[in-house]
Amino acid sequence: MTDLTTPDRDPPPAAEETGARRRVVVVGAGFGGIEAARALAASDVDVVVIDRNNHHLFQPLLYQVATAELSPADIAWPIRWILRGQDNATIMMAEVRGVDADSRIVRTTAGDVPYDYLILATGAAHAYFGHDEWAQAAPGLKRVEDATGIRRRLLSAFELAEMTTDHDRRAALMTFVVVGGGPTGVEMAGAIAELARRTLARDFRHSDPARARVLLIEAGPRVLGTFPEDLSAVARRALERLDVEIRLEAEVTMCDRTGVDIGDERIEAATIIWAAGVAASPAAGWIGAEHDRAGRIHVAEDLSVPGRPEIFAIGDTAAVRWQGDRLVPGIAPAAKQMGEFVGRRIADRVACRNAEAPFAYRHRGDLATIGRGAAIVALRRLHLTGFVGWVFWSVAHVYFMVGIKNRFAVAIEWLWSYVTSQRGARLITGSDS
Amino acid sequence: MTDLTTPDRDPPPAAEETGARRRVVVVGAGFGGIEAARALAASDVDVVVIDRNNHHLFQPLLYQVATAELSPADIAWPIRWILRGQDNATIMMAEVRGVDADSRIVRTTAGDVPYDYLILATGAAHAYFGHDEWAQAAPGLKRVEDATGIRRRLLSAFELAEMTTDHDRRAALMTFVVVGGGPTGVEMAGAIAELARRTLARDFRHSDPARARVLLIEAGPRVLGTFPEDLSAVARRALERLDVEIRLEAEVTMCDRTGVDIGDERIEAATIIWAAGVAASPAAGWIGAEHDRAGRIHVAEDLSVPGRPEIFAIGDTAAVRWQGDRLVPGIAPAAKQMGEFVGRRIADRVACRNAEAPFAYRHRGDLATIGRGAAIVALRRLHLTGFVGWVFWSVAHVYFMVGIKNRFAVAIEWLWSYVTSQRGARLITGSDS
Numbered sequence: 001m002t003d004l005t006t007p008d009r010d011p012p013p014a015a016e017e018t019g020a021r022r023r024v025v026v027v028g029a030g031f032g033g034i035e036a037a038r039a040l041a042a043s044d045v046d047v048v049v050i051d052r053n054n055h056h057l058f059q060p061l062l063y064q065v066a067t068a069e070l071s072p073a074d075i076a077w078p079i080r081w082i083l084r085g086q087d088n089a090t091i092m093m094a095e096v097r098g099v100d101a102d103s104r105i106v107r108t109t110a111g112d113v114p115y116d117y118l119i120l121a122t123g124a125a126h127a128y129f130g131h132d133e134w135a136q137a138a139p140g141l142k143r144v145e146d147a148t149g150i151r152r153r154l155l156s157a158f159e160l161a162e163m164t165t166d167h168d169r170r171a172a173l174m175t176f177v178v179v180g181g182g183p184t185g186v187e188m189a190g191a192i193a194e195l196a197r198r199t200l201a202r203d204f205r206h207s208d209p210a211r212a213r214v215l216l217i218e219a220g221p222r223v224l225g226t227f228p229e230d231l232s233a234v235a236r237r238a239l240e241r242l243d244v245e246i247r248l249e250a251e252v253t254m255c256d257r258t259g260v261d262i263g264d265e266r267i268e269a270a271t272i273i274w275a276a277g278v279a280a281s282p283a284a285g286w287i288g289a290e291h292d293r294a295g296r297i298h299v300a301e302d303l304s305v306p307g308r309p310e311i312f313a314i315g316d317t318a319a320v321r322w323q324g325d326r327l328v329p330g331i332a333p334a335a336k337q338m339g340e341f342v343g344r345r346i347a348d349r350v351a352c353r354n355a356e357a358p359f360a361y362r363h364r365g366d367l368a369t370i371g372r373g374a375a376i377v378a379l380r381r382l383h384l385t386g387f388v389g390w391v392f393w394s395v396a397h398v399y400f401m402v403g404i405k406n407r408f409a410v411a412i413e414w415l416w417s418y419v420t421s422q423r424g425a426r427l428i429t430g431s432d433s
Numbered sequence: 434m435t436d437l438t439t440p441d442r443d444p445p446p447a448a449e450e451t452g453a454r455r456r457v458v459v460v461g462a463g464f465g466g467i468e469a470a471r472a473l474a475a476s477d478v479d480v481v482v483i484d485r486n487n488h489h490l491f492q493p494l495l496y497q498v499a500t501a502e503l504s505p506a507d508i509a510w511p512i513r514w515i516l517r518g519q520d521n522a523t524i525m526m527a528e529v530r531g532v533d534a535d536s537r538i539v540r541t542t543a544g545d546v547p548y549d550y551l552i553l554a555t556g557a558a559h560a561y562f563g564h565d566e567w568a569q570a571a572p573g574l575k576r577v578e579d580a581t582g583i584r585r586r587l588l589s590a591f592e593l594a595e596m597t598t599d600h601d602r603r604a605a606l607m608t609f610v611v612v613g614g615g616p617t618g619v620e621m622a623g624a625i626a627e628l629a630r631r632t633l634a635r636d637f638r639h640s641d642p643a644r645a646r647v648l649l650i651e652a653g654p655r656v657l658g659t660f661p662e663d664l665s666a667v668a669r670r671a672l673e674r675l676d677v678e679i680r681l682e683a684e685v686t687m688c689d690r691t692g693v694d695i696g697d698e699r700i701e702a703a704t705i706i707w708a709a710g711v712a713a714s715p716a717a718g719w720i721g722a723e724h725d726r727a728g729r730i731h732v733a734e735d736l737s738v739p740g741r742p743e744i745f746a747i748g749d750t751a752a753v754r755w756q757g758d759r760l761v762p763g764i765a766p767a768a769k770q771m772g773e774f775v776g777r778r779i780a781d782r783v784a785c786r787n788a789e790a791p792f793a794y795r796h797r798g799d800l801a802t803i804g805r806g807a808a809i810v811a812l813r814r815l816h817l818t819g820f821v822g823w824v825f826w827s828v829a830h831v832y833f834m835v836g837i838k839n840r841f842a843v844a845i846e847w848l849w850s851y852v853t854s855q856r857g858a859r860l861i862t863g864s865d866s
Binding site for chain 2: 055071077084091094111144148156162203206406408422
């Protein structure tokens with residue numbers, strides 16, 4: 001067998017010098033990383049995909065795990081299984097500690113991995129704007145464990161509200177605050193309101209989940225700020241129909257386990273969910289690259305890192321200009337396009353083919369869903385809302401899922417949930433650490 | 434609203450004295466507890482079901498969660514949802530700390546709960562025969578968290594084996610020991626062997642999961658010791674076809690995170706699963722009742738606790754004689770029969786109907802499954818094996834599940850898994866504490 005790691009020896013000579021087969025290391029198996037690996041399937045290289053998890057996650061639906069609609073396994077697939085047919089790909093489950101860019105070595109918890117080309121596809125976390133201590137009180141939604149943790153907090157709040165006799169305590173337990181009015185925040189707030197007002201409505205004897213308070217706090221002047229204005233207004237009305245209280249141009253100034261401050265106003269809430277701000281992974285620091293305030297690497301036109309033509313950054317790890325001063329948005333289709341572009345660019349270089357065209361992002365549209373049977377779809381010319389939008393949204397999401405069985409399972413969950421207003425995954429598991 | 438708990442006052446007078454509505458408290462929402470609550474649906478009593486989880490668990494399939502076949506939500510339902518139509522039932526998610534039997538009060542983490550009748554349906558854990566320190570190295574399989582924890586260890590072992598270059602370490606990582614040859618141990622060993630030899634076979638590049646070693650260690654002279662001997666032999670052959678090494682009359686004398694000792698023999702193994710021995714919950718201690726070595730309460734013919742006619746113990750919490758010196762087995766149908774019996778007995782007493790017949794257990798049969806498309810079924814006269822047994826086993830298990838959607842979801846998982854040899858829930862989540 002080949003030894004992937006080189007724990008006790010000097011870095012090997014670069015492949016160019018020895019004529020050996022080139023190795024492409026991809027860090028992160030999100031949408032971008034998987035697409036990059038796939039684009040190298042027919043190329044004469046070894047691909048090593050490193051991820052700290054064993055699974056690729058369909059992140060756009062993670063909020064449905066957090067709100068008890070789907071199981072984690074419905075939206076996650078083993079990376080090995082996705083790439084099982086690609087003989088030149090090896091998967092390593094390990095955490096990256098750093099990169100020695102001069103010696104071309106990735107340092108991981110499972111040893112050192114030399115590379116000829118490196119693709120950084122490490123994704124993003126939520127930004128707490130300098131208040132990382134808020135993360136404990138107001139978890140974000142990036143990993144499976146985040147989603148099952150939020151699910152535990154949401155469902156436990158209703159359980160505790162049923163048992164308490166203290167009026168103020170019950171009011172705080174029945175108050176749910178979502179910070180951030182982008183797609184994740186809007187979808188989350190809608191899903192929580194539906195959970196309370198429909199799914200749980202009949203199940204309690206002493207408290208009334210239907211009267212739960214759901215607040216959505218947004219610093220900007222409207223929800224879904226990156227969407228066209230008419231759709232933003234539709235989303236707002238849909239949320240208001242679910243009795244979600246929307247606070248615009250409101251900034252969270254403090255946040256702990258008992259509630260949030262918005263300027264002078266205190267809102268007592270046992271459950272706070274953070275869906276605001278973006279902070280890239282520490283990848284820029286690993287290679288000492290220039291980055292923006294959110295940690296995204298300033299890449300060249302071909303998505304390579306200036307001065308390091310063998311290192312590429314894609315997806316949420318990269319700051320890529322689009323339409324003048326805007327950035328390519330941090331959504332799955334963008335990451336996939338970058339992954340495919342970089343994979344092909346490396347394949348061209350290895351095969352000594354000339355390729356000069358810069359990366360060009362094609363924006364296909366924006367999607368968001370607000371509760372049962374309603375969604376917002378903004379394609380280039382076409383704007384869909386309400387039930388028609390929801391059907392489009394459902395078909396699109398099921399279509400883009402990886403595994404055949406999961407597509408089918410998710411479709412059944414949604415159909416069942418739509419017909420019965422019930423949810424398939426109302427489990428409280430684990431415990432807060 | 435009614436206050437369920439009485440945090441700051443003296444216990445209320447017994448209902449007999451005041452003429453108030455009687456309250457039946459059920460501790461534990463397993464098969465027995467749910468059935469007892471249901472049997473009281475039409476009765477003029479208040480039913481309070483207390484469980485530390487928010488869900489009822491279909492425990493016979495928990496090993497399939499541990500081996501990545503099913504998701505936790507496929508085999509768990511919110512207790513509230515199960516009893517949503519029963520207006521006289523209230524659910525409390527709380528941990529029981531003890532019982533004050535003289536004052537008729539259950540002490541819980543959510544306050545004190547007075548009762549007129551008490552049903553103890555608290556289930557069992559695995560017994561480590563005085564070596565509770567082995568639990569860390571060799572987890573048992575009783576709760577959802579146990580199953581996802583074992584799944585994490587199983588799948589991580591294959592991941593680590595792929596990355597190590599140390600021959601001995603890889604051998605230990607690829608060795609899986611199951612302790613206990615009852616139905617859970619047999620099903621677990623079969624499922625692990627299948628996971629390695631079929632599901633994962635194509636997914637690794639440097640290690641060969643198909644060559645994993647799976648050992649089943651049983652202290653008695655045969656596997657499935659409580660089944661008829663011919664079926665026990667069938668199970669043994671089925672396991673051997675999957676290359677499971679069976680060690681009979683073998684006793685584990687030591688157990689840690691690196692392996693087990695069987696007498697003088699040391700087996701290096703990174704993954705050990707405990708499926709031996711039964712220890713009842715601490716319920717006997719709460720009420721100072723007489724119990725057997727495994728902690729099961731010695732109950733009267735009507736399943737009440739001697740000297741406490743208002744307290745009943747059912748399921749794995751009770752030691753109930755059957756066929757001379759045997760005990761009623763610790764299986765779901767037995768717990769359900771006891772739950773229904775006790776529920777009806779209390780309903781009779783409250784309605785002042787005379788009921789003298791003792792509890793009589795009706796044994797319907799034994800079931801176990803060994804890998805894909807093979808099962809052992811022992812009904813009274815009928816013994817089924819192989820594919821016919823597997824179909825019977827599948828239909829029986831799907832039939833006895835609670836929720837319509839879950840039946841459907843599980844049937845689809847099994848069909849998909851049977852056809853493709855794949856598994857739907859290969860997720861490594863959380864971390865060992």
